[in-house]
Amino acid sequence: MYFCPIRNQYLHPPSQPTVTNSHERPSPPLEQLSPVRASSTRVPHNIVIVPQSHSSDDALTKIEALFETIVDAISVGSPITIPYRRSTNAQVFDPTASASNPRDGRHMDSVRFPGRNPQELRRFEALFRIIEISHEALLSGTLVTKRNIYYQNMELFRSQSAVDEMVDNLAFTLGVGRNDLNIVATAKGLVAGQVELIMRGGSKINCAESSDSGVLLPSISAVEKIDFQSVKWLLVIEKEATFRTLSASRYYTVSRAGSGILVTGKGYPDLATRKFLATIHSVRPRLLMFALVDFDPHGISVLRTYQYSSQRLDHEERTKVFGLRWLGIRSSDVLSNTVMTQDCSANSQGSQSSQDLSSQESIAYSVDAFEHERPAKRPRSRRTKSHPSDYTAPLTERDREKAVSVLRDICGTTRLDAAEREHKLELQRMLMLNIKAEIQAVDDFGDITNWLDKRLLEHSRDVNYIYRYSA
């Protein structure tokens, strides 16, 4: 038994540690028995096979076809062309590109050798090198990180972001996903929960084994099966600090909403995190997935990145999780005292007038009906929220600009689905009130679990939560 300061109680120690696999290269098969759990109740197994995308074969074919055209060009003595299109240019013409010399090949649809100028020569060499590396990786069945590529020839590639961009554009040009080139990013996302990932090659990752830091999310293409056991929900958290706090107190086990999974992308999620979540959603569509972000323009932007992906990676398949539900933080959470209710079903009960001078301003700490259904197992500190402004901060000029920018993004599409209407409304309210709030705004002296329990339970019961997707 160990004492958890967050929970203010003693908890069971985690089970025997299992050997975790390095997420980049599948190691030789290692059979592990499921660890015996301290509580010794048999946990049901709920194994789902992750569909393998065969588009890496597709990528290999395309690269080899490209090599063929290059060999042909050499043998004939004509200039070599590598097709190269920018994923960001697909929608919006990049204004900075047009500012430069139009003959430098930056916004052309291909890169040629011999080039028109030294810049194109360098680009050709860099691009060719990347294609080479990818080809090798595909043939040997290994995964290469973008970081790895950069360090192979730092002088040629010049910067990590140049490599990142080239890899994405190459994938876009070939019409495949980045993973299909066997090029991955260094893992950034974290996962914690009562779930086991069975990797290709046999090893297993138990996501409940590391108490406070969770487990680095592996590339989904390396995962063969997932054992969901008895998880009922998955929560994506914007901030790493919040993730760690919840993970350390094993919230995924002790939550009143049942067993669950915690994931964080540490802010804006990388491709691997998004793909992971999207895959989970596709193999387990009934698993409720929620997002917990700050009430500020960046929080909503992060949320939208999970739901609608980013412009640069829009071409990547299976990265969008439309069904991700916005758990919080919203304006109603922050202003519960001044009663800013979501009046979606605004059937006014009739005018309520109060006696003016003797009216008591009631501080509303709403007692919801769910409390009465299951007795609270933890002591609940009935601390009344003093006032919203204690937990909120004013928006900065940059915040406001960001909010308007996200609003423009949302209003750019003609038809908005229900989720986007919510984003729009919350952003407008944010601008009207000129406030932002972090997750700390809803916690109880640092303990967010009561609020989380409540919200998760509410949503679990609300089976009629319908999202209408735009065309």
Added chain:
Amino acid sequence: MVRIHKSTSKQYLTLHTVDQAHPTEIFSLAPTPNALISASGSSHLLVHSTTTSPTFPLTQTLSNAHRLGCHHITTARGGPGNTFVSVGFGGDTKVWHRNPETDQWALHWTLPTPDNKKEKGDVWAVALSADEGYLAATTSDGRIHVWDVLGKAKIQTYETGASAGGGGGGGGQGSVGTGSFAMAVDLSRDGKFTASGHENGGVYVFNNDAGRMVYSLSGLAKPIRAVAFSPGCKRLAAAGNAGIIAIYDMQHGEHVANLSATGTRPAWITSIDWNDTGEYLLSGSLDGKVRVWDVARGVCVATHSETESALWCVRWLPKSEKTLAPGMGKGEMFVAAGANRSLTFYREATGS
């Protein structure tokens, strides 16, 4: 349906509610002598008639006025009702004119966005002078611009930044330090003063003839959401997150009164409005309550709320000569709107 609410000296009836007038939250209202213009998070502006029928029918929809939604609209208090100005969430500011023959509104002019990189702040609050000739527009970086509406030219910029002090040149280019977000603005009916309320709790009054700041008013430490000159131009009311209304005297810039409801922490006030006689102040707050205040006595004489959802704007309707329907009283009317997307009209119950 008529409900009577008792209070100490004033009785108001809920006259009518235009339910779900807008598809999303209503952020601002602007009355003219015969109509009410309303703006919401959706891109359309709506015009409802306020003198022809007790059902306040919709008479015009201005579609796609502001793509990102609209947060402020204003008409000239005590003015002819031929002009209104609207501001969208993208900072797009539009001036609309009414055709007196057709009684239809049309876009007259869109304010140019500043290409000067130093003037980055988006337009937020707007106010029109009584003769509809001048427009005051505040920005998120604490400036107040004054425009000549007919001439379509900017004639003045007031600064409230750190080094602004009592300054503010005619047509000054802002390289002064950015000021606090100016959330509210008003022009006095006699054209003499402009007032602004800011995020840092500051309330400033500028003399338009002299072109400079004359008062820096203290008293409310929290963000100011609304400022309003009394019709007689002798008083200025300011309110916001502090949840109380501060009254200032314009002759000397003194803080002369506070209006506050009982209770420990009053809700944030989003909107205030003086009635035509200057005797009563209307206030709307985030807890959904609209209050009528007797300014001279310093007390609240009526409180109403349709729901608990936030009110974003409350406005008196200009007194009209005729009744809405035969047999109805001619009591003063006001309207409240907000998160419940509906326009709720109230009328004073008078004997006549």
